[in-house]
Amino acid sequence: MPRVVVDVMLKPEILDPQGQAVANALPRLGVSDVASVRIGRRIEIDFTGEPDLDRAREIADKLLANPVIEDFTVHLVETDDTVDANR
Amino acid sequence: MPRVVVDVMLKPEILDPQGQAVANALPRLGVSDVASVRIGRRIEIDFTGEPDLDRAREIADKLLANPVIEDFTVHLVETDDTVDANR
Known part of the structure; x- marks a missing residue:
């Protein structure tokens, strides 16, 4: 699925202090x-x-992202490959 | 680039309370x-x-992820499409 x-x-x-x-820490790793x-x-x-992209978009807009300072994208990946699907 | x-x-x-x-909040949105x-x-x-995947993997392993509780994957996307490249 x-x-x-x-x-x-x-x-x-938007500034990203994190x-x-x-x-800023990378030079200490030699990078x-x-x-x-x-x-x-x-x-x-x-x-x-069935996965519902429109529903997911609504969830992202209302619950997951702050549209004033954040952008979001929604896409499908195959579960078998978990995080690295389609790459 | x-x-x-x-x-x-x-x-x-690993449990993910967040x-x-x-x-748990989704039923309140009608989902x-x-x-x-x-x-x-x-x-x-x-x-x-040039982007350096091996270097990025090293940065992820040492600085970005806690390998005891987290998995990570590293991949390239085209800058023009920013977050939704290759999808």
């Missing part, structure tokens, strides 16, 4: 070729029946 | 056909030069 995945990221113009903190890091959320929704 | 995306999710056997809270919700992190890494 496919699973619905909602990716929620801060809009590009991502900035990770980027100097990273320009930016942005951290958002990935939400996996399993439906009892 | 492609961007590296790291998806970090709790291992399936996802559970969202699932009754969701079996489970799991919430993880999506991290977008932009490299200054």
